[in-house]
Amino acid sequence: MHEYSDKVIRHFKNPKNVGTIEDASGVGEIGDPTCGDFLRVFIKVEGDVVIDVKYQIRGCPAAISCASAMTELAIGKGLDDAMMLTEDDIVTALDGLPEFKLHCSALGAAGLQKAIIDYFERYVHGKKT
Ligand code: FES
Numbered sequence: 001m002h003e004y005s006d007k008v009i010r011h012f013k014n015p016k017n018v019g020t021i022e023d024a025s026g027v028g029e030i031g032d033p034t035c036g037d038f039l040r041v042f043i044k045v046e047g048d049v050v051i052d053v054k055y056q057i058r059g060c061p062a063a064i065s066c067a068s069a070m071t072e073l074a075i076g077k078g079l080d081d082a083m084m085l086t087e088d089d090i091v092t093a094l095d096g097l098p099e100f101k102l103h104c105s106a107l108g109a110a111g112l113q114k115a116i117i118d119y120f121e122r123y124v125h126g127k128k129t
Contacts, residue, residue: 004061005095011065016072019054026122028114030107037063037104041111043074043082045119050074050082055111062097062104069093070108083116085109 004012021042031038037059044052053071057064069090074082087105091097097105 003098004065005097007069007094008062008065008097011068011094012061015064015068017052017054017068017075018056020056021052021054024115026115026117026119028111028116028118030110030114032103032107035060037107039063039067039107039111041067041070041108041115043112043115043119045079045123048079050077050079050116053112053115057107059107060101060104062101063107065094066090066097066105066108067111070112074112079116079119083113085112 021044024042025045026043028041029039038057039059040056042054043050053074055067055071057067070085073085073089073093087109090105090108091102
């Protein structure tokens with residue numbers, strides 16, 4: 001696959017769920033040192049369900065599309081299922097990515113996982129205040 005799918009282009013032109021969550025249950029930050037792209041993910045959890053996901057990003061078009069798709073996949077999922085969301089799930093939801101852009105899906109998946117871990121550390125393990 002050499003070109004961007006229609007879904008990638010749609011998400012890039014109209015990214016979903018961009019922004020912050022003021023009273024976020026968890027926040028995850030992840031950067032890619034090779035390209036300098038950066039993603040910050042905010043999640044809101046109620047019970048065991050991720051009820052909202054938002055993000056700030058400085059990234060390439062593929063990373064933006066992946067972050068947008070990640071929010072759509074994660075919102076409404078239980079914490080366990082959201083934690084298991086993979087880069088492949090994101091790429092599949094976008095109908096694929098060009099080979100040389102596959103790594104851009106890593107930010108979305110890892111940012112979400114870090115936000116969930118932050119939630120567990122804050123509220124479940126009580127490590128943070
Ligand atoms: Fe850095 Fe796409 S080039 S995430």
